[in-house]
Amino acid sequence: MYRTVCIAQYMNESAFENLKLELRRGCLVLAVLSQLRVEHYGYTLRKALAEDGLEIEESTLYPLLRRLETQGLLTSEWREEEKRNKRFYRLSKDGKLVLRQLLDEWQTMGASLGRILRESKV
């Protein structure tokens, strides 16, 4: 009996972790694109996100920046700052357009979700 409860609890936790991961994934892209309206390099971007309450692992953020750049949403350049070469990212022209569309989508979804949650009183 105890074992069954433990397995059920483990599965619930695992399902929750997976769902949380899915929920976060889209939000992270939105947050990163928004933050890169101002130029940042990887570490300062991570710090800026953390200061706004969005902690993100280095091993998630840095490859994400590369992917967004490959998709044409970011541009980057190597530049020396404080005697060290750093790769600075900023939103590209396409990125600005996509960000605007994503923010519209986010607001629509947020409003709908707000109504649904109020109705079902979760």
Add this chain to the structure above:
Amino acid sequence: MNLLNRYLQEVSKYLPKARREDIVAELRANITSQLEDREEELGRPLTEDEIVAMLQHHGNPMIVAGRYRPHNLGLAFGVQLIGPELFPFYRMILLLNFCITLVILAIVLPIVAREVPGAITLGRFLTPLLMQFAAVTVIFIALEQGKDHVLNRWDPGQLPPLKTASEDGPSARNIFNFVAAAVGTLWLALTPRWPYLLLGPGALYLPAIPMKLMPEWVWFYGAIVALLCLQLGLQFLNLLRMLTRRAGRVADLTLKCAGLAIGILLAFKFPNYVTSPYQDVAEWANLSFLICVIVGVAIGLFGIVRALSRDHRAELTGPRTDHQNPRPYGTGL
């Protein structure tokens, strides 16, 4: 900093070659900033243990590198069975196993067909491939399940020591490459004259085997040996550091294209590789050779396309160029 260098060295091992330097440079800048920030916060240099903790938090080098792989693919069947971090390694092992199995089958099947007529069926051909697929997939699914326990439990203190210039640099590796290539080319060039080098004592039975290579083979064999000699020359220049990275890549690519051209000629302009008084033996042997040549051509073509796309990506994204950093070809990190 020694620990950071060792960590980055380990990450770089698993990164795609073309973007390796660029990614490592970026990681170095980010992690160094993080370390400096922490030192500023504490008002003192970080201890070894604190750096270890920071790197541990940054993640297992293999997982970190896996996230930079260009295609973030995975294997899913309802739930995700193999995640994007392990998938590139899964694909690589699977491809390697398939190639080895195909080569073995190409050698074994004609013999079996000769000894036991009717023994070869499509099922018997596909079974080893399916078994390979199943075994490798099961192993990687198990690895994926235990990934968090196994891969996250790693100790930065146990990272391999930093390779010195003499270990990692051109000398050691390129000398080895050159000697290996020289021995291989010599072996290949001498084999037709002394089949003992390939078959050992079995060479004594060669005249009794009811199968002969077609005379045109001499030309193809000569072309392959000539190509290997050119490759040897290229490695020699590389050994003396007489080639820039770009020149080395162009020469290497040219030789690969020449090799591919020989393979295509072999596959499409030269349907019969062997003759035999037994028609079924000749048919099976020719078919096996053809499969091997086509697989070789496909692998060669894939290699060329991959090298080209790597070079293209490196040109687009690389922080350095030959002009800024004229390093010899093949010197690694």
